Amino acid sequence: MIKGEVAFPTPCVLGHEISGTVDALGPGVEGLRVGERVVASFIMPCGRCYYCLRGEEDLCERFFSYNRLKGVLYDGTTRLFRKDGSPLWMYSMGGLAEYAVVPATDVFPLPEGITLEAAAILGCALFTAYGAVKTAGLEGGESVAVVATGGVGLGIVQIARAFGAYPVVAIDLRPEKLSKAMALGATHAFVPAEAPQAIQDLTDGRGVDVAFEALGRPETFRLALSLLRDGGRMVPVGIAPQGVEAGVEITRLVRRKLRILGSYGAKPRRDMPTLLRLAQTGVVKAGAEVTDRFSLEEADLAYQRLNKGAILGRAVVITGG
Known part of the structure; x- marks a missing residue:
């Protein structure tokens, strides 16, 4: 504003x-x-x-x-x-x-x-983070990626771990934010350029069950969606400037049964x-x-x-x- x-x-x-x-x-x-x-x-x-x-x-x-x-x-x-x-x-x-x-x-x-x-x-x-995790329907043992670990992203990291998620992967450009995420429960942390391959390695080539996006930019939205396994859920939380759009590949969304679940809060x-x-x-x-x-x-x-x-x-x- x-x-x-x-x-x-x-x-x-x-x-x-x-x-x-x-x-x-x-x-x-x-x-x-x-x-x-x-x-x-x-x-x-x-x-x-x-x-x-x-x-x-x-x-x-x-x-x-x-x-x-x-x-x-x-x-x-x-x-x-x-x-x-x-x-x-x-x-x-x-x-x-x-x-x-x-x-x-x-x-x-x-x-x-x-x-x-x-x-x-x-x-x-933390209220927004809790709402995002509930919206995802996160279950114990599911794998999670959190794209952007500011205040809301750090909350998602904490609550995802409390719900029994593993691994919980933090993704951010700034090393100090990744360190903070690790201190609050993330099991792995990567910069965006490293994240896609690292997550493939962690999940036997499938991708994560749930990816959260907590910044509200087209590039982070697309990154979060790209990290999903077939049948996975992406929960966008970040607020973008009015009118901003993020392109979605329709065929992958349909054939791979991906779900995008918007979440504003709990x-x-x-x-x-x-x-x-x-x-x-x-x-x-x-x-x-x-x-x-x-x-x-x-x-x-x-x-x-x-x-x-x-x-x-x-x-x-x-x-x-």
């Missing part, structure tokens, strides 16, 4: 993966208390639309039509304004502010033993409690992905560093005391 690659109303406040402490509750909110430590996912289900009622909260109609299209909550209004009263639009809950207003359907108590800092990335990096009310348990027990190491920390006043610096590829894992912005 900062680079104009994805449409969103401006001026807006970003910040879509947050943790914090409940300061106040709206009328009718149950199951939460003031002072409680909580985490929220970037997908904020309305709980009442066609898709939410079908258990498909990751496709919530109101989330996309109200928040992602208009930058507001589900009563059609924003909660953020300049001093002169002019509105500021909200990307998800607008977490890069000292306070955030979040629908109660998307607020989850944080278990003991998980710090607010470590929990912050549960709302997107299902908040079903999946976030499970993800929190995985983090509490140490199966998923949320804090291990956090490599950089910034104050609220340094948020722009954080984005500048992210744009330059200088953030190794995930950066956290601390917005309050």
Whole structure:
């Protein structure tokens, strides 16, 4: 959005993966208390639309039509304004502010033993990764390749291993990111030029059962698809600039029975409690992905560093005391 690659109303406040402490509750909110430590996912289900009622909260109609299209909550209004009263639009809950207003359907108590800092990335990096692994229908013993090991890719590596995948192959251009992926559970790591042959060698010439793509570029999309065995599944997770396409060889897709399964995120009310348990027990190491920390006043610096590829894992912005 900062680079104009994805449409969103401006001026807006970003910040879509947050943790914090409940300061106040709206009328009718149950199951939460003031002072409680909580985490929220970037997908904020309305709980009442066609898709939410079908258990498909990751496709919530109101989330996309109200928040992602208009930058507001589900009563059609924003909660953020300049001093002169002019509105500021909200990307998800607008977490890069000292306070955030979040629908109660998307607020989850944080278990003991998980710090607010470590929990912050549960709302997107690990939440998106968990959704991708669930979308893949990954089973124990299946082979996995993860193309691009930034924050989401590192989460996929961790969760794929937690699901019993082997091997789990990390693919990235940067050696330091490959090292981080190995530290978080990858069994092998290669740069893109080496990956196709290396995966053939690892899988007796077949390819992997599941390939994840976590960057959103045509070349990484095509690479992930090329790594599949016959009958394999490719799960694209990365968001591309609007209008970007990636060519697919139709005959191979048809004859080799390949499947492409898009995944935007997990299902908040079903999946976030499970993800929190995985983090509490140490199966998923949320804090291990956090490599950089910034104050609220340094948020722009954080984005500048992210744009330059200088953030190794995930950066956290601390917005309050």
